[in-house]
Amino acid sequence: MKLARFLLSREGFISVLCYTVTAVFSFLSFSPANLPFFVWFAPFGLFVIEKRNRGEWKKLIYHGFGFAILFYLVSFHWIYHMTTVFGGFEWYLAVPIFLGSAILLNFKFPVFLVLFSFLAIKVRRFFPLIVSFAVLVSEFLTPQVFPWYFGNIVAENHILAQNAEYTSAYGLSGFLFFVSYFLFYIRKPKRTMRLISKFSSIMKKNKIFAKQMFTGLGALVFVLLVFFGNGFYLYNKWNHMKPIAERDVLIVQPNAPLEFRDGRNPAEEIRNLMTRIDRMVEQELKNKPVDLVVLPESGVPFFTTHDSEITRAMRIYWHQFESLMAIITLRHGANLYFNELDADIPEEKRGSRISRNDIRTYNSSVLMSPNGERKNSYQKVFLLIFGEYMPFEWMYALSGQTGQFAPGSKLDLIPYYEARKTPSTVAKDLHWEDTFGLSPNSVREHYRTNQVEEKQIGSFLPLICYEVIISEFVRKFEGDPDFIVNVTNDKWYGNSVESYQHHTLGRMRAIEFRKWIVRSTNSGTSVFTDHLGRNIDNEFTPIESTATIRKKVAVIPGEMTFYRLYGNLLSYLFMGIVGIVFFFYVKRNS
Missing domain, CATH: 1.10.1760 (Arp2/3 complex 21 kDa subunit ARPC3)
Structure with a gap:
């Protein structure tokens, strides 16, 4: 009231x-x-x-x-x-x-x-x-x-x-x-005119007031010059920086389903999704190979390509998923980076009797080499509240949709390999429908003549979903990546501005690291951002649709920027120095 x-x-x-x-x-x-x-x-x-x-x-x-x-x-x-x-x-x-x-x-x-x-x-x-x-x-x-x-x-x-x-x-x-x-x-306006009039008249009589006015205006001019001047210098410096290499990258936006509470047939929807991914990749790469293909977070939901006793017991390992990923890499001779569900048990529990509660599940992304081999993976560290975990155990009973994920523990870069430069030598290429009768090993055997010597040519910094917006978190990764890859699933937010906001918050990492960002989303907006924070060609994929987008990603020479080395040091110094000055003023005026 x-x-x-x-x-x-x-x-x-x-x-x-x-x-x-x-x-x-x-x-x-x-x-x-x-x-x-x-x-x-x-x-x-x-x-x-x-x-x-x-x-x-x-x-x-x-x-x-x-x-x-x-x-x-x-x-x-x-x-x-x-x-x-x-x-x-x-x-x-x-x-x-x-x-x-x-x-x-x-x-x-x-x-x-x-x-x-x-x-x-x-x-x-x-x-x-x-x-x-x-x-x-x-x-x-x-x-x-x-x-x-x-x-x-x-x-x-x-x-x-x-x-x-x-x-x-x-x-x-x-x-x-x-x-x-x-x-x-x-x-x-009236106040401004009065101030100008008062300023001109008092200037002649009151030198203290004149000094204060000059100090205030001088501070404004100084701050403007520092920020615009430094910005102009850095813009020109990095705009003329020549890359040491370029990588062809394809983003595939499959618009995968989130869940099936609306009565759709899960098996049919997943089969349609796998067929769609297979056709989208082939259409883009049949005559135009790339170095790296990037699928988004939850591009293939609910399953893993990690074949282990734990994942088989949980029924999340799906051999057809692994077979299709291997087909894509071997058919086109490209690296493939994709998202999956993964699971394991703590080191201390191995070798002893375990229960369901001992199993940890992860939001994980994996690189598969041009030879169809499952290589390094990254488990998401910064989990999303009310989506991937609950702050209190009792809250899980309120929502059957929220996952119970464990945070990853490693902050390693993902190596990638030289793509195959020669055309496919097999008589018949494989597709999704072939996975019904072929195991992953059978796929690799079919493409045995396509396999090449694995040669690592670089690495990228992997980020999943909202991790890209946490600057203090991202700088914890060690090493010098060629670029940053952010995979995300913004479909949970519908046709809203969230996807644009998410990207804009994340693109600042491109400036802090002076690295390009490859942003791959499930349903929009996917985009490439350069080391100056500019969206390449201002080209965004549409929301809630399937799409592909490809660009040449520049590999900027490795340089540890000030932010990577010192983080928020300048902000802390500013707050510390100004805070001390204000402390003495407060004490004097109390």
């Missing part, structure tokens, strides 16, 4: 308007709308609320929750779809989960408002610096499983985006709020 009265009041209307400005302007600035003009005004809603409620801590916290919920509704509305479809929750459970996650995963808003207001009262100056400090602290210290990072919106500008090589998206967030507060301060 109290909330309803507030929302119907003038104060409530202004508050909701502020929430809306921040949420809608942020959304419009980001992919797929891509209207970056709005990003500079998106924080205005936060600034207005803080100014109107300065020092009223309880109100600021409540307003922070208001920002969190509306921001979530506008920008991340697809999470509700994920909770019901991916998680399998009924609506009466999905709604509280959605609202709870909206507050928890956007706790940065109340933290920002309270910290900004506290420092505004205690420091009483350096307001652009205060907002930069406050937004960085709030983003670093609050949970963000689905990080938006305001800096990713700024990165829609290709020049400014290059600064991510040093600062990641966090530094761009601080830059955005610094500039935005200056714009907020001069937002009213």
